[in-house]
Amino acid sequence: MVSQKVTIKNPTGLHLRPAGILCKEAMQFKSLITFTFKENTANAKSVLSVLGACVKCGDEVEFVCEGEDEEEALKALIHAIESGLGE
Numbered sequence: 001m002v003s004q005k006v007t008i009k010n011p012t013g014l015h016l017r018p019a020g021i022l023c024k025e026a027m028q029f030k031s032l033i034t035f036t037f038k039e040n041t042a043n044a045k046s047v048l049s050v051l052g053a054c055v056k057c058g059d060e061v062e063f064v065c066e067g068e069d070e071e072e073a074l075k076a077l078i079h080a081i082e083s084g085l086g087e
Contacts, residue, residue, distance in 0.1 A: 002070050002074050003062055003064040003074070004062070005062045006082065008060075009081070010057055014050055017085075020047055023047050031070045032066045033045060035061045035064065036061065036064070037053050037055055037059060037060075037062075
């Protein structure tokens with residue numbers, strides 16, 4: 001299991017488009033990928049779960065990856081968020 005905290009930089013937070021990009025990125029990996037925000041845990045491979053977390057710009061989330069490709073998954077997701085998730 002690996003984990004890392006990251007701050008959301010998107011001006012509008014994780015609304016539908018960036019949530020979809022995040023999920024698409026997460027689904028490329030076999031590992032279980034979740035993130036915690038305000039004591040809630042969301043499945044990073046589920047758009048509804050990501051949207052339900054109500055993450056806004058400037059919020060800090062902690063990604064947790066568990067599985068055979070956990071290191072690569074965490075690195076890819078952190079990179080995607082830090083590059084703005086297509087925005």
